[in-house]
Amino acid sequence: MKPTPLPKQKNLRADCAWVIYQILEQGKSSRDCLERVQRRHHPRDNAWIQEMSLGVMRKLPILQHWLRELLDRPLKGNKKVIEHLILLGLYQLAFSRVSQHAAVGETVNASPYLGGTALKGLVNAVLRNFMRQELVNKPIDNPIIASGLPKWLYKALEDAYGQDADAVREATNAMAPIWLRVNTKQISITDYAAALDAVEINYSLSSEHADAIRLEGREDITGLPGFEKGHFAVQDGAAQLAAHYLDAQPHERVLDCCAAPGGKTGHIIERTPELAYCLALDADENRLKRVEENMTRLQHTQTNLPVIKQGDAAKPETWWDGQHFDRILLDAPCSATGVIRRHPDIRWLRKSSDIDALAALQAEILTSLWQTLKPGGTLLYATCSILPQENSQQISAFLERNADATLVPVIKTETPSKPGRQILPGEQQMDGFYYARLVKSLSK
Template identity: 75%
Template sequence: MKPLPLPKQKNLRADCAWVVYQVLEQGKSSRDCLEKVQRRHNPRDNAWLQEMSLGVMRKLPILQHWLRALLDRPLKGNKKVIEHLILVGFYQLAFSRVSAHAAVGETVNAAPYLGGGGLKGLVNALLRNFQREALADKPINNPIIESGFPKWIYKAIDSAYPDNSQQVREASNGMGPLWLRVNQQQTDFTTFCNALDKLDIPYTTSEQHPSAVILKKREDITSLPGFEKGWFAVQDGAAQLAAAYLGAKSGERVLDCCCAPGGKTGHVLELTPDLETCIALDFDEKRLQRVRENMTRLKHTPVIIHGDASQPADWWDGQAFDRILLDAPCSATGVIRRHPDIRWLRKSSDIDALKLLQAKILEALWPTLKPGGTLLYATCSILPAENVEQIRTFLANHDDATLLPLHENDSNDIPGRQILPGEAQMDGFYYARLVKSEG
């Protein structure tokens, strides 16, 4: 599919359809695309753009089912984006609070912004037929389509979690709450909570996470108290477990590998500010810029290195690490509720390639760890192939690796801790803690 430039003039529905097109036809990240369109809209409209475009990602198979029922022939070429505009219209009518009149009228009026002025009649007819035939009220009778997932993820969840697959899918289709981690190097927990109270910002706390605040509604992060002063970082509860599981101690050398955007780096430094060295490593220079920005705001000073984790010879100085946090590249199937485009950007064929990359990085980093040192393996995946199977294989192939349990049932047979989406309000995440023998 040919690249489609951003519409010259801003229009909410047209811009939303452009984001959907970029994800589904060009394989772009919704986050990057939303950033581009949100630059020209106000905060309230930006929230609408995000809600609608990500909503289409969550309900895509259902929306496409309806489109196939109403559209005789697919649109092609530079008119393809109009199909995505129609999907946005269907979503408004079936799943949003937008009035039916506005959903139809404004969606039809958006077509010229996308070069589809001559297709306004088609857009109007399809949206009116959708209402007339009450398609949103008719059963689809296909559990995979109704789930909102591609077939391969649907079946992968069934296979991995046969006893609670429906619960996992429902949690993955929800919207995760906004977790904050209080930076106790810059303020204290009580001061931050009092500042939220003064602004009548509702929140809850978590017994598992002593530095965490969970906001009860979406907020503009930059307007929260202490943002510019580095009082807090945005970090899901599952990711907040990493620093504690790593267990870094004063005077140690620590490597945070595949570190971007830097949330775990910051947390390690907040808990252990007197490390000898904390190296933050990532292969993506663009994402490393976000690490630098976040560390500057939070007032942390790790050593930031651009490098390939699987090639330590290119960046390692030869001094072994006491602790290594490997947040490995993965399918990100545990964070689909926050990034619903992942389900359409990932393919089943990606998993084998990711498994090989994870194993390659593990093998490459293990020699850089001191005898007696700890390596914490982490992913934001819920697929066993990337998690328990990966670690089980590593343990079987390394006599000098021992599993240090994270919970009472953590064993070589089923190593690590698998957190499922929605568990204690957290994202899906996996951890396994390995210790290198001293002998």
């Protein structure tokens, strides 16, 4: 479909509709689109823009179901973006605190910003018919539509989790809390908690996460105490387990593979600042810039750690210096189905066919990195997926192929046939995540 440029003049609802259009019709990520739009608006409006745009992603099948009942025929060509504006209007009416008057009036008024002056009447009629017919109160019989998930993912969760699938789907649609990882090289968790107390920000501590604070509300991250000084990083509780399970020791050589945006790299260094070497590797040059920015804010660049390098994890010969690593964290490319509640656009950017391709890539990277691990060394495999094909099945297959690989459980319930820890969305308020720890046999 032909790209639709960002509206020349800014308008909250027109810009939200443009974000929705970019995700659904152009396959763009919400992060990239939202950043472009939010730069145009006052910071006080940015939370609203994000809430509305991502809210539509969460409720898309239901919104599209209503739209099909209300619209005689789909809009096409350069008018297609107006459909996305209508979806935004329906979301406001059905799922937000926006008044009906504003939801209808301001959405209609946004039409000209998207080249839809002639369609203002249509937008108005659709939204008013939605209210008149009280569609929001009519039950939706199709469980897939009601779930808010694409058909392929609905069925994949059914296959993976059986009678527990409904609970997994419900947790996938929930709002994710904000977790902070306190940078203990800069401040103790006790002192940082006191700083939050001083500005009356509510939070909880975690028994499983020594460096974690979970905020009870939605906060402007850049306005939190110590942001500029690098006193904390935003990192979900599940992701914070990576450095703990890797358990790097002083004077070791460590590889953080697929490292961007650098959250786990920073945590590894904070836990073990006496590392001999830490390489943060990623194939995406643009995303590596975020690693550099994060390391600078956290004040990790004052040492020689980490070394940041662009490279293809599947081709070590292009970046590896030949010296074996004591420990490797492989945060493998994956479907990201475990973080949909945090990034709801993922459900519409992923396709069923992606899973086979990702599983093949994960296997290729695992095989390639294994040769860079020293005998007796540890490789921690991680994904933010909740699909067995990318997780337990991937590790079981690797163990069968490699006689020199041994599973070292991160939890007591692991077995070679069901290896690793699968964290489900909402478990202890964490994102969905998977970990498996492998140790390479000592040379005979």
